[in-house]
Amino acid sequence: MSTATDQIQAWTEQEYKYGFETPIESDAVPPGLNEDIIRLISARKGEPEFLLQWRLRAYRHWLTLKEPTWANLKYPPIDYQSIVYYSAPKSLKDRPRSLQEVDPELIRTYEKLGVPLAEQERLAGVAVDAVFDSVSVATTFKEKLAELGIIFCSFSEAVREHPELVERYLGSVVPYTDNFFAALNSAVFSDGSFCYVPKGVRCPMELSTYFRINARDTGQFERTLIIAEPGSYVSYLEGCTAPIRDSNQLHAAVVELIAHDEAEIKYSTVQNWYPGDRQGRGGIYNFVTKRGKCLGRNSKISWTQLETGSAITWKYPSCLLIGDGSVGEFYSVAVTNNYQQADTGTKMIHIGRNTRSTIVSKGISAGHGQNSYRGMVKIQKSAEGARNFSQCDSLLLGNRCGAHTFPYLEVKNPTAQVEHEASVSRVGEEQIFYCRQRGLTSEDAVSMIVSGFTRQVIRELPMEFAVEAQKLLAVSLEGSVG
Amino acid sequence: MLEIRNLQAKAGDKLILRGIDLTVRAGEVHALMGPNGSGKSTLAQVLAGRELYEVVGGEVLFEGRNLLELSPEERAREGIFLAFQYPVEIPGVSNLYFLRAALNAVRKHRGLEELDVMDFAGLVRERLRLLGMNEALLERSVNEGFSGGEKKRNEILQMAVLAPRLAILDETDSGLDIDALKAVAAGINAMRSPERAMILVTHYQRLLEYVAPDFVHVMAEGRIVRSGGKELALELERQGYAWLEEEAAPAQAG
Numbered sequence: 001m002s003t004a005t006d007q008i009q010a011w012t013e014q015e016y017k018y019g020f021e022t023p024i025e026s027d028a029v030p031p032g033l034n035e036d037i038i039r040l041i042s043a044r045k046g047e048p049e050f051l052l053q054w055r056l057r058a059y060r061h062w063l064t065l066k067e068p069t070w071a072n073l074k075y076p077p078i079d080y081q082s083i084v085y086y087s088a089p090k091s092l093k094d095r096p097r098s099l100q101e102v103d104p105e106l107i108r109t110y111e112k113l114g115v116p117l118a119e120q121e122r123l124a125g126v127a128v129d130a131v132f133d134s135v136s137v138a139t140t141f142k143e144k145l146a147e148l149g150i151i152f153c154s155f156s157e158a159v160r161e162h163p164e165l166v167e168r169y170l171g172s173v174v175p176y177t178d179n180f181f182a183a184l185n186s187a188v189f190s191d192g193s194f195c196y197v198p199k200g201v202r203c204p205m206e207l208s209t210y211f212r213i214n215a216r217d218t219g220q221f222e223r224t225l226i227i228a229e230p231g232s233y234v235s236y237l238e239g240c241t242a243p244i245r246d247s248n249q250l251h252a253a254v255v256e257l258i259a260h261d262e263a264e265i266k267y268s269t270v271q272n273w274y275p276g277d278r279q280g281r282g283g284i285y286n287f288v289t290k291r292g293k294c295l296g297r298n299s300k301i302s303w304t305q306l307e308t309g310s311a312i313t314w315k316y317p318s319c320l321l322i323g324d325g326s327v328g329e330f331y332s333v334a335v336t337n338n339y340q341q342a343d344t345g346t347k348m349i350h351i352g353r354n355t356r357s358t359i360v361s362k363g364i365s366a367g368h369g370q371n372s373y374r375g376m377v378k379i380q381k382s383a384e385g386a387r388n389f390s391q392c393d394s395l396l397l398g399n400r401c402g403a404h405t406f407p408y409l410e411v412k413n414p415t416a417q418v419e420h421e422a423s424v425s426r427v428g429e430e431q432i433f434y435c436r437q438r439g440l441t442s443e444d445a446v447s448m449i450v451s452g453f454t455r456q457v458i459r460e461l462p463m464e465f466a467v468e469a470q471k472l473l474a475v476s477l478e479g480s481v482g
Numbered sequence: 483m484l485e486i487r488n489l490q491a492k493a494g495d496k497l498i499l500r501g502i503d504l505t506v507r508a509g510e511v512h513a514l515m516g517p518n519g520s521g522k523s524t525l526a527q528v529l530a531g532r533e534l535y536e537v538v539g540g541e542v543l544f545e546g547r548n549l550l551e552l553s554p555e556e557r558a559r560e561g562i563f564l565a566f567q568y569p570v571e572i573p574g575v576s577n578l579y580f581l582r583a584a585l586n587a588v589r590k591h592r593g594l595e596e597l598d599v600m601d602f603a604g605l606v607r608e609r610l611r612l613l614g615m616n617e618a619l620l621e622r623s624v625n626e627g628f629s630g631g632e633k634k635r636n637e638i639l640q641m642a643v644l645a646p647r648l649a650i651l652d653e654t655d656s657g658l659d660i661d662a663l664k665a666v667a668a669g670i671n672a673m674r675s676p677e678r679a680m681i682l683v684t685h686y687q688r689l690l691e692y693v694a695p696d697f698v699h700v701m702a703e704g705r706i707v708r709s710g711g712k713e714l715a716l717e718l719e720r721q722g723y724a725w726l727e728e729e730a731a732p733a734q735a736g
Contacts, residue, residue: 425573429534434570436554437530437563438580438640439587448583452574452623 028087041086058176058186065180071343072372083219085188129193129209151196158194173256173293181252181287185221192222197232206462208237219250228263235266252287261296273309280339283311290317294326302329304460306469318347321355328357331457336369345375350383359390365401372404379416386416395453396426483508483679490539491528498524500704509676514683516701517723522683526652530564531557559591561647565637565654572624580624609642613669631662638669650681655689667692687719702726
């Protein structure tokens with residue numbers, strides 16, 4: 001039995017590969033948060049007055065809120081006055097006009113992360129926006145997308161170039177009053193991605209944002225806004241990494257999606273923030289609010305997430321199913337090992353008639369990891385004929401970790417159909433021995449068992465990233481068993 | 483091919499194998515019989531390298547090499563196959579994928595080129611035909627939701643694909659209806675060859691009506707207490723195992 005445990009342990013103790021730091025000069029504001037800092041951030045970004053006022057309202061509201069404590073997470077209090085709320089690479093002070101003008105050090109950083117920014121070398125069919133600490137450093141394939149009327153740019157650029165769209169939609173899905181972290185983000189957000197797909201356009205390539213935290217003691221507060229006009233389609237993917245550090249860093253993002261009639265948004269996340277070391281030192285605190293509004297008839301929003309990083313994950317990508325016949329989906333794999341904690345899940349709020357939602361959640365716990373699924377399915381009185389299917393499975397590697405499930409169900413319309421399935425299993429010595437008897441190493445065995453367990457979710461990722469995701473899950477397995 | 487000398491093994495503090503001696507040559511089929519708890523399945527698992535059991539004495543040579551110093555996967559790659567009494571389920575991993583990964587691990591070890599998806603599919607279909615099995619089995623997850631009979635047949639399919647030198651079949655006949663038993667027996671017979679040896683671990687004589695063994699051994703209390711030809715199986719069928727335990731008792735004292 002002990003050997004199986006050792007094998008599992010070895011498998012879960014692979015090193016974090018993205019922990020390097022880029023020596024780059026940054027232009028940061030002093031640590032701490034007050035109205036002056038917010039004015040400073042807004043001024044640095046040359047924002048219009050409406051946005052500054054919105055930030056200040058959010059900040060004043062935030063001051064009235066208390067950090068939520070209902071999640072199944074344990075961490076020391078966060079000192080919000082010790083965080084640096086804005087940091088940008090100095091070389092970007094005079095904004096580069098093209099990729100050629102981007103600091104080569106930054107381009108090298110993204111290359112090291114496997115995200116080449118040079119367009120000709122880019123994976124065919126993927127456009128990338130790269131966000132470094134608080135600002136977007138480059139967006140590829142912009143011209144090509146613009147030909148179709150698609151806007152894909154950094155959030156700051158959207159504020160400058162398309163203020164009417166930003167003013168109309170910002171906070172329309174996640175108002176700053178929504179929760180503690182959303183209010184904080186609204187006050188201090190620095191950059192992020194913006195995407196607008198016009199009526200009837202099917203975006204021909206994957207859009208992707210690559211988030212990187214680099215500077216020390218800096219929080220990252222980005223905001224993503226995606227608008228899909230009637231009959232349009234877009235698939236968007238975000239990836240995240242950070243350097244290895246002893247101290248914890250805060251990441252509090254907000255994502256808002258709006259799908260009009262017959263529009264579809266597919267939003268995928270591969271979250272690999274630094275998870276902390278084997279003793280639980282360091283790592284990113286990831287407090288994220290993500291929500292999509294299926295505003296139009298027969299619209300569809302699909303969330304797929306692979307959460308392998310962060311010391312703490314607090315994240316519930318949700319769907320408001322307002323349009324009749326609209327569809328919400330949530331596919332999730334959350335991995336916690338060593339001392340990582342995740343409290344993640346979704347909310348599916350059925351408002352329109354014949355709305356449908358699917359939830360597939362796969363939690364993997366190893367080491368001392370604690371993994372909680374928290375999900376709400378709410379069928380409002382107006383949601384005639386609504387249907388939901390939820391499946392929550394947990395896989396335990398070893399016997400010091402934990403899996404928890406908190407499903408909440410609220411049904412106010414008698415015609416609704418709601419199904420919930422849950423299971424917990426443990427990778428055992430028996431399964432591993434069976435695979436070894438067929439000639440596979442124990443590393444291959446564990447990796448195969450894990451990949452089988454997560455297959456239902458991984459196959460929902462865009463093809464270009466599914467392989468990457470598999471690798472991330474099964475990371476190398478090198479040097480595990482002696 | 484296989485030479486077992488005075489093999490002793492325990493599980494926890496309990497000595498289960500109390501000195502096994504057995505020689506198996508290429509081309510031979512040995513039936514290993516005996517009552518529940520006599521140590522038959524333990525012997526099968528120890529030969530495959532299960533770490534739940536600790537070998538405390540004796541030696542095992544496979545093709546002249548010390549088998550006991552090899553890991554389970556090395557033994558598998560060297561050509562030892564164990565058909566499990568209770569095959570394990572691996573949800574979400576297709577049978578086809580699992581089989582190819584296993585075969586390629588063995589081929590790589592032997593310095594052969596790994597088979598791609600197409601070549602492998604061809605090979606598997608041919609084996610399926612040989613065993614009269616349904617292709618639908620390949621797309622399903624490994625043993626998940628399989629009936630008892632399907633699981634046992636799946637073990638035989640794996641044996642047919644991996645083509646081991648020594649196949650140990652642990653109660654592959656248990657829990658099968660007569661049709662499934664005949665199918666499994668046909669699969670075993672199809673795999674008999676002058677280069678391959680087999681050990682059939684079984685509680686009943688039933689399987690041996692369809693697969694004729696060259697030798698029959700009877701285990702009791704962790705030892706082989708009788709060896710003979712296939713007529714020994716018939717004798718057991720008539721008399722049961724009770725007489726054996728009486729025979730084993732003095733041996734244990736000595």
